[in-house]
Amino acid sequence: DSGVTQTPKHLITATGQRVTLRCSPRSGDLSVYWYQQSLDQGLQFLIQYYNGEERAKGNILERFSAQQFPDLHSELNLSSLELGDSALYFCASSVPLAGGPPDTQYFGPGTRLTVL
Amino acid sequence: GIQVEQSPPDLILQEGANSTLRCNFSDSVNNLQWFHQNPWGQLINLFYIPSGTKQNGRLSATTVATERYSLLYISSSQTTDSGVYFCAVKETSGSRLTFGEGTQLTVNP
Numbered sequence: 001d002s003g004v005t006q007t008p009k010h011l012i013t014a015t016g017q018r019v020t021l022r023c024s025p026r027s028g029d030l031s032v033y034w035y036q037q038s039l040d041q042g043l044q045f046l047i048q049y050y051n052g053e054e055r056a057k058g059n060i061l062e063r064f065s066a067q068q069f070p071d072l073h074s075e076l077n078l079s080s081l082e083l084g085d086s087a088l089y090f091c092a093s094s095v096p097l098a099g100g101p102p103d104t105q106y107f108g109p110g111t112r113l114t115v116l
Numbered sequence: 117g118i119q120v121e122q123s124p125p126d127l128i129l130q131e132g133a134n135s136t137l138r139c140n141f142s143d144s145v146n147n148l149q150w151f152h153q154n155p156w157g158q159l160i161n162l163f164y165i166p167s168g169t170k171q172n173g174r175l176s177a178t179t180v181a182t183e184r185y186s187l188l189y190i191s192s193s194q195t196t197d198s199g200v201y202f203c204a205v206k207e208t209s210g211s212r213l214t215f216g217e218g219t220q221l222t223v224n225p
Contacts, residue, residue, distance in 0.1 A: 002161065031211070043204075043215040048212065055211060056210065056212055058212055090159060092213075103147040103164070103166075104147075105213055107158075107161070109157075
């Protein structure tokens with residue numbers, strides 16, 4: 001158990017819909033990262049938040065958005081869903097308040113999104 | 117951006133065999149992690165190893181940062197070692213992890 005939690009574990013929805021994925025980082029971690037794993041693109045970085053602020057952006061579509069709340073949990077919002085958005089979405093966290101390797105990213109169990 | 121290449125792409129072993137997985141990267145890094153993705157999709161941290169050598173039970177890893185490669189050794193493999201092994205690196209100028217395409221390992225009883 002990495003200490004990172006994600007909900008829901010599975011999500012099945014239809015094209016055109018909007019969903020929200022939730023992530024709680026490890027206790028004390030300030031950074032949250034979102035990654036997408038699809039069959040054709042592999043594991044790709046989407047976006048990073050650090051202590052509530054956007055820190056880095058990767059290959060994230062305009063239909064996708066994220067935020068990190070004051071309690072450090074994060075949500076990834078996916079809208080106008082397309083078949084190609086079906087993937088495993090991972091959240092990771094890092095940067096503990098004190099101690100530990102600062103750069104190690106710990107991954108949650110993922111949310112498997114299926115768009116029909 | 118940085119390129120990460122893993123080899124071999126596929127590996128089939130008999131239980132008890134040893135194996136070496138390789139990760140080459142194209143630029144300087146300050147973070148390198150090895151992960152095991154099990155058949156249920158979970159990404160499990162194996163090593164944080166930007167340089168040097170570490171061992172954890174039957175697994176060990178070595179990163180030679182100056183030559184831009186890392187090796188993951190699996191000894192006395194077990195069927196539970198099956199899955200995909202990913203190498204991921206972080207460039208010195210960034211915060212994201214860039215993943216290789218993985219090595220699919222199958223250990224047969």
